[in-house]
Amino acid sequence: MATQTDPTPRIPLTRERVLRAAITLADAGGIEALSMRRLGQELGVEAMSLYNHVANKDDVLDGMVDAVVGEINDIVSEIEMPSGDWVTAARRRILSARSVLLRHPWAPGVLESRTNMTAPMLRYFDGLIGLVREAGFSVDLTHHAMHALGSRALGFTQELYDDSDDLSDEAMMMFLQQMSGEYPHLVGMVQEISHDDDSTLGWCDDQTEFEFALDLILDGLERLRAAG
Amino acid sequence: MATQTDPTPRIPLTRERVLRAAITLADAGGIEALSMRRLGQELGVEAMSLYNHVANKDDVLDGMVDAVVGEINDIVSEIEMPSGDWVTAARRRILSARSVLLRHPWAPGVLESRTNMTAPMLRYFDGLIGLVREAGFSVDLTHHAMHALGSRALGFTQELYDDSDDLSDEAMMMFLQQMSGEYPHLVGMVQEISHDDDSTLGWCDDQTEFEFALDLILDGLERLRAAG
DNA sequence: ACCTGAACACCGTTCAAGT
């Protein structure tokens, strides 16, 4: 008898495991799929047991964000930096951060709902600040730069319009025809753009638009740096 | 007898009144203070009665956003436009939009949570698109410009860090001292900036930072237009 | 036509009770 091991020994619940399960849940079903009860269920435990390892749901969300930003920091720290070209260096960091966030679509929304900076975020921004300071940015310009980049520094911007469930091409054309009276400039733009493009899919390439705006800002900042 | 009017005749419930009450509630207590039950209570009615005038809570949120964007459209349509200077014209529109949103602090968050464009938003963007097209923007540059501005076109950007409940000056200095080892660049920046500034209040002026980023983007776009 | 009360199916969180 004595200490015969259980046939399926229960892995002990830890904060780590809770957060990992929460991220998996959110990755798969979106953030609205994440409830304390569902999370407990996923871990084979009652929801109330979770409170032995996390303070509350906000603590879970904080932990999830920290894990994702930690993932970003891991990648960024391995990037080799071309010295003397801060624009390329910053660009690489930011696009790397973006690639991580694309795997966690819920992360931007949760990130924006947290108002306090946590250690991993401080670390990320400390690195970016160091980069531009080394490139000769004044303290003031550095400060403005961080605000101008905002969430874009971490690789995301909230889109105001989601074209993921857009109309078919024919339905779209009919819709535009009807709307051209009220919104002539908008409809004109959409029609011309979708005409140029052969793709049946959405007419906005988020990656292209993100990079366009990023380059616009980085170029502007470089101009201000050079002007002194 | 007959139709003697009630001493306090009840104003009939309408969608309009429901939305107005919802906005008042959110302006005063934040968006988390808005529940269907609280809203009914405010209107002297059971929560369930609201469903005779709005489809559901999402419909309420949609209506609230439309009302605010409508307010923006009203102001923007009255602005006189200096012809031939699209940068100034766009700047005025956007800062006007911002001034409206500052009176409805809940609006940015709700705006971002809506993924479908509604009539007032389409109208706002149609106007902005018309403005830059008239200034000689190509269709492609116009499209990029709208994405680059993003929510900034409507006068807001989500800040990643809220310094509204910041530490006192002394506490801040001690905190920075402790953190300078881990985040040397960040701490260095904050220390230098707060040293330059006499204000005891938060060290970031949101309005200044918003305008800096806006001008950076507008100038970049103007450069691309001119290069053309 | 509009409003209500009761009910349903969910939340996050507490607390005393179990082992």
Place this chain on the structure above:
DNA sequence: ACCTGAACACCGTTCAAGT
């Protein structure tokens, strides 16, 4: 030390019943 069951105080929403 950790987990549980019951309970509390909230949600949004439905539906049959009232007037």
